[in-house]
Amino acid sequence: MSLKYSNKINKIRSLALILVFVGIIIMYLGLFFQTSPLFMTLFMIIGFLCIVGSTIVYFWIGMLSTKSVKVICPTCGKETKVLGRVDACMFCDEALTLDKNLEGEAFDENYNKK
Numbered sequence: 775m776s777l778k779y780s781n782k783i784n785k786i787r788s789l790a791l792i793l794v795f796v797g798i799i800i801m802y803l804g805l806f807f808q809t810s811p812l813f814m815t816l817f818m819i820i821g822f823l824c825i826v827g828s829t830i831v832y833f834w835i836g837m838l839s840t841k842s843v844k845v846i847c848p849t850c851g852k853e854t855k856v857l858g859r860v861d862a863c864m865f866c867d868e869a870l871t872l873d874k875n876l877e878g879e880a881f882d883e884n885y886n887k888k
């Protein structure tokens with residue numbers, strides 16, 4: 775388990791990207807089986823299914839994005855999307871929370887300074 779917290783939407787997006795590449799690689803490998811139409815078709819279908827899968831994942835990201843909350847990151851000042859109670863900033867991986875009970879004391883102190 776990694777200690778580094780990263781943004782959930784970013785994680786899913788990289789998963790979709792990996793699926794596209796895996797699909798292309800599998801379809802490419804299918805070209806080595808040109809002598810066997812059965813294997814070539816099989817590789818093409820598996821590769822195609824990976825690409826279809828990534829399209830579904832992208833669609834899923836779109837649905838999740840509508841459920842996420844847009845916030846301005848206090849660390850880098852950019853607008854990021856928070857999914858669930860706690861999530862990380864998409865740009866600087868700063869841990870963010872929407873739940874007041876989970877906010878650290880350090881954050882409260884900074885907030886009350888001015």
Ligand SMILES: [Zn+2]
Binds near residue numbers: 847849852
């Ligand atoms: Zn940030």
